[in-house]
Amino acid sequence: YTKNLGKLVATGSGSLLVKSKNLEIEFDNAIFDQKNSQIEMNGNVKIYHIDRTFYIETNEVTYNQNDNLISSLTKTSLEDSFKNTYVVDSFFYETNKDLLKITNLKFKDKDNNTLITPIAYINTRTGKIFGKDVNINFNNSGLNSSNEPRMKGNSVVSTNEKTEITKGVFTTCKRRDGCPPWELSAEKITHDKKNKKKNNK
Numbered sequence: 001y002t003k004n005l006g007k008l009v010a011t012g013s014g015s016l017l018v019k020s021k022n023l024e025i026e027f028d029n030a031i032f033d034q035k036n037s038q039i040e041m042n043g044n045v046k047i048y049h050i051d052r053t054f055y056i057e058t059n060e061v062t063y064n065q066n067d068n069l070i071s072s073l074t075k076t077s078l079e080d081s082f083k084n085t086y087v088v089d090s091f092f093y094e095t096n097k098d099l100l101k102i103t104n105l106k107f108k109d110k111d112n113n114t115l116i117t118p119i120a121y122i123n124t125r126t127g128k129i130f131g132k133d134v135n136i137n138f139n140n141s142g143l144n145s146s147n148e149p150r151m152k153g154n155s156v157v158s159t160n161e162k163t164e165i166t167k168g169v170f171t172t173c174k175r176r177d178g179c180p181p182w183e184l185s186a187e188k189i190t191h192d193k194k195n196k197k198k199n200n201k
Helices: none
Strands: 007-018 023-033 038-049 054-064 069-072 076-080 085-088 090-094 099-108 114-123 129-137 147-158 162-173 184-192 197-200
Touching: 023 054, 099 129, 114 147, 129 162, 147 184
Parallel strands: none
Antiparallel strands: 007 023, 023 038, 038 054, 054 069, 054 076, 069 090, 076 085, 085 099, 090 099, 099 114, 114 129, 129 147, 147 162, 162 184, 184 197
16 A cells, blocks of 8 residues: 555455445456546456456546546456356446447347357347447348348347337348348348347338
């Protein structure tokens, strides 16, 4: 502890319990900056939400106590209670709003459908995803190898039950140079995950 700087350095496996947010953060090393109400943690960082199944794993995070903000600029993986997985380049977690803002999201659901978007928001309480300039690659296990079902659009709202794409385009044709032989476009395309159907308007 450096008194004049107001900093405490911790090394070795440690953990931080944020009781007001029901969060536990594990780390290898940390610097507690008392003057700026900020904690920097690195090395095998794991973030757990105690009252719901929510898990984040990364290498470096900063926790700003004044803003109730947890952030990381390093590659991060997440998993939720539905066994969906997320890989992101960076995130900002506003704990007061239960909101994750993330960049370069690659999301895979329990059915192995993959959603890719450069900017997204995740509600950590409901699991709802909001994104823009989205591409979705569907699991084609029920189709023959010549099919590559996929969808893209301007924006997406996705829950565990359905995904809605605005100004969307859908096709099952195999990728090739130029345009696919056919594609369906609509102002809104909905993928019903539960019944495995797609509707368009």
